[in-house]
Amino acid sequence: MSDQLPQGATIGILGGGQLGRMLSVAASRLGLRTHVFEPGANPPAGHVADAVTTASYEDHDALAEFAASVDVITYEFENIPTAALDVLQELRPIRPGREALRVSQDRLTEKTFLTDLGLRTAPFADITDADSLAAALEVIGTPAILKTRRFGYDGKGQARILGPEDAAKALEDMRGAPAILEGFVEFSCEVSVIAARSADGSVACFDPGENIHREGILRTTTVPARLSGKQRTDAVLLAAQILNALNYVGVMGVELFVTPQGLLVNEMAPRVHNSGHWTQNGCTIDQFEQHIRAVANWPLGDGSRYADVQMENLIGDDLDRLPELAREADTAIHLYGKGAVKAGRKMGHVNRIIRG
Amino acid sequence: MSDQLPQGATIGILGGGQLGRMLSVAASRLGLRTHVFEPGANPPAGHVADAVTTASYEDHDALAEFAASVDVITYEFENIPTAALDVLQELRPIRPGREALRVSQDRLTEKTFLTDLGLRTAPFADITDADSLAAALEVIGTPAILKTRRFGYDGKGQARILGPEDAAKALEDMRGAPAILEGFVEFSCEVSVIAARSADGSVACFDPGENIHREGILRTTTVPARLSGKQRTDAVLLAAQILNALNYVGVMGVELFVTPQGLLVNEMAPRVHNSGHWTQNGCTIDQFEQHIRAVANWPLGDGSRYADVQMENLIGDDLDRLPELAREADTAIHLYGKGAVKAGRKMGHVNRIIRG
Known part of the structure; x- marks a missing residue:
């Protein structure tokens, strides 16, 4: 490919955790540098990155400066605020692209995307209130699991519903966030x-x-x-x-x-x-x-x-x-x-x- | 071992070339940071090191500051000035130790160390002037190779002697540096x-x-x-x-x-x-x-x-x-x-x- 990134070029990485750390190491094998953008102090990726910007995703000046200093932008986590992406994509390509982020940032959008492709998922339903939850439980049955549509990882933002009596408490655990009910699947x-x-x-x-x-x-x-x-x-x-x-x-x-x-x-x-x-x-x-x-x-x-x-x-x-x-x-x-x-x-x- | 370096500790590396670069990457796998000391600008190891000091080995303040910031010191090349090592070892352990550096910094010392151990090397002789070179060529024969005792790598500081007529030019190539004559070895x-x-x-x-x-x-x-x-x-x-x-x-x-x-x-x-x-x-x-x-x-x-x-x-x-x-x-x-x-x-x- 003629536009293969050359020696010494810089990849910007959003997120400075262990994934960014191991991405930085891999980039070094290809003669590339990395610049990590991370709000938290002392990010693990910072130890092996060529540069680190410590700033919030709301700091659009810092984002613009970061983007200007790199050749291409990637990320180690999917929950990047949309407004930050808007700033970044004006300046540099973001790979993987926005569509993958849009789809995977929301469990409902993701499940719908997958089933539209003809792929199978666990049964699911959009939950907006107690009524929609009750209706969904009728169809999907129990046990089921209620999850926030956004910002969930490692089991956070999830509540199990073993019977209808758990529904109210589960909904309360969502703290008003848009949610999705997922049926349990018997899997080997x-x-x-x-x-x-x-x-x-x-x-x-x-x-x-x-x-x-x-x-x-x-x-x-x-x-x-x-x-x-x-x-x-x-x-x-x-x-x-x-x-x-x-x-x-x-x-x-x-x-x-x-x-x-x-x-x-x-x-x-x-x-x-x-x-x-x-x-x-x-x-x-x-x-x-x-x-x-x-x-x-x-x-x-x-x-x-x-x-x-x-x-x-x-x-x-x-x-x-x-x-x-x-x-x-x-x-x-x-x-x-x-x-x-x-x-x-x-x-x-x-x-x-x-x-x- | 009770004194195994813990997570987040820092290894100081003298030299910022590709060896230091790959040492930094390896240190990151063990949860350790690296701080590179390198006189040259933009060292390859700097892209993956947690910190870089750009200073000369004659800058003893910079060396002391570097040593104070790390837990242990290692190196990616053997020709570190002795005075720099004197400064560093007062503050932190240097591994491998001084003895390995003393022996390997000088081809004559190294060959003598090896033969004293009972190991075999190519025939060699200490060369200080034209007379000692002529005498050594009598014993070792030609072809032979004249090398500076110190600071040689990748074929630099070396001159081949195919016959006695090459001796004067070879000695001139050493530019007055102490030298060693090595005989050629038939090897498979x-x-x-x-x-x-x-x-x-x-x-x-x-x-x-x-x-x-x-x-x-x-x-x-x-x-x-x-x-x-x-x-x-x-x-x-x-x-x-x-x-x-x-x-x-x-x-x-x-x-x-x-x-x-x-x-x-x-x-x-x-x-x-x-x-x-x-x-x-x-x-x-x-x-x-x-x-x-x-x-x-x-x-x-x-x-x-x-x-x-x-x-x-x-x-x-x-x-x-x-x-x-x-x-x-x-x-x-x-x-x-x-x-x-x-x-x-x-x-x-x-x-x-x-x-x-």
């Missing part, structure tokens, strides 16, 4: 497809990984996932369909439920994804570099898997296990350099190579 | 052992790689090297002997000639080494992380090799091949973000996985 396992699409429309998917969550937080991802050949193909084709429909450029994480009736889409994240961290030690080109390649107009790399891997998140005081983890054979440690250990906080992860 | 191949030693005395070696040089610059390293089982064992034991003798902490590159009479030590470098770059895509823990682990008082990691790899340096306008390289299967690109392409300048390298 949850898998993720980490898919990449380059500017020229090429799509490449990493081998699907199998996820285990606890308390709403991803604990482990294991490759290969327990999928039949057909399920594996279906998963990859389905992810490619989503990326193509959005004219997407970058890496996306697509979470799928495996059910007797086929694959259901649980969630899509328009960014590198925790369930793709195994690629750092299972592939020559990992998800972070694949994302940077796409965003920088490089051809996608070779993401074929060379090893079986289990990724385990290190959450909160899991970090106390570091001395033992550091001595484990076939184990790569990836820490995020976060100062304070807090319960539920992702502090790092390990990738264990599984020998046959 | 050159291999490198990248060896690591932790503070508790554990030693781990990566699988030896086979090197090809052109015009005095490393072009490729291939693993596995063409060595017999006995040669492989000898190479590793010999490297371990060197590290133990120096009470060494960190990674060292040891270059060996394979001859019919056994292994000869060509050179030792008290740092991560170009011939160890293949470990980035052939091992779960690469040479850069192994060095950081040792320096940070972590246990050494699992450096066992999982793939056959060929590392190829990208030198000067080799960078023009980037569009094709980016499309190669099984190929990982590592660029250094250097602004100006110059003939003979190392711009990056690729690691190619060799499928059987």
Whole structure:
């Protein structure tokens, strides 16, 4: 591609957490610099970025200055305020584009987008008040789960409804935010497809990984996932369909439920994804570099898997296990350099190579 | 180890080139920050370091401020002025230690150290003037090579002597610097052992790689090297002997000639080494992380090799091949973000996985 970003060019990254940190490292492998925009102090990505802007997403001067200093803008999280995007896109390309953000910032829009594509999801309904919730519960049944349409992650902004008697309390938990009711799905396992699409429309998917969550937080991802050949193909084709429909450029994480009736889409994240961290030690080109390649107009790399891997998140005081983890054979440690250990906080992860 | 460097601690790195750059990346995986000290502007390591000090090694105030801001000091090159080390070691530990620097900064001291250990090297002699050169050429014969004792790298400060008639010109090329005459060795191949030693005395070696040089610059390293089982064992034991003798902490590159009479030590470098770059895509823990682990008082990691790899340096306008390289299967690109392409300048390298 003639406009492949050259040596020394700078990628702007919105968000300075661990994903931005690992994106910065991947960019450095391609001779690129990164400039991180992050409201919080001492962002993990700042330790390995060439520059950091500490400012709020409401500070439009800071946003404009940031944009002017970079060649292209990407992000590590999807909940970027629309007004900030308006400022940025006047100055520099944002990849992946606005449409992916619009769709994935709202659970209702996302579910509607997916079903319009002919893909299957859990049953869902738009909830605006007690009446619409009662009506939806009639159709969807219980157990079900009420979620805010926007700004949810790692199980936050969610309330389980085991029977109609839980409805009022669940609605109250939404604190007036627009919500969506989702039915429970019987699934044998949850898998993720980490898919990449380059500017020229090429799509490449990493081998699907199998996820285990606890308390709403991803604990482990294991490759290969327990999928039949057909399920594996279906998963990859389905992810490619989503990326193509959005004219997407970058890496996306697509979470799928495996059910007797086929694959259901649980969630899509328009960014590198925790369930793709195994690629750092299972592939020559990992998800972070694949994302940077796409965003920088490089051809996608070779993401074929060379090893079986289990990724385990290190959450909160899991970090106390570091001395033992550091001595484990076939184990790569990836820490995020976060100062304070807090319960539920992702502090790092390990990738264990599984020998046959 | 109780004094394993904790999350958020900072490693000071003397030198901001590509080795410092890749050391910074490795440190980030362990949750550590880096602070780079480099006299030159816009150092490649600066793009991924948490902090950069731009100052001369003669600026002792800057050195002291740098040392005070870090927890431990390491380096990416061996020719650090002694006076600078004197300032630094008063304030923070330097790993690897002074003894390794003293030995490797001077070719004569290094060769003497090695032969005192009972190891074999090419024949060598101390050259101080025309008379000592003539006498040495009588014993060592021609062809031979005259080298400055200090500050040589990538073929600089060297002059070949094909016959006695070349002696005067060769000596002139040394510009009065103390020199060493080395005899030529008939060898079937050159291999490198990248060896690591932790503070508790554990030693781990990566699988030896086979090197090809052109015009005095490393072009490729291939693993596995063409060595017999006995040669492989000898190479590793010999490297371990060197590290133990120096009470060494960190990674060292040891270059060996394979001859019919056994292994000869060509050179030792008290740092991560170009011939160890293949470990980035052939091992779960690469040479850069192994060095950081040792320096940070972590246990050494699992450096066992999982793939056959060929590392190829990208030198000067080799960078023009980037569009094709980016499309190669099984190929990982590592660029250094250097602004100006110059003939003979190392711009990056690729690691190619060799499928059987």
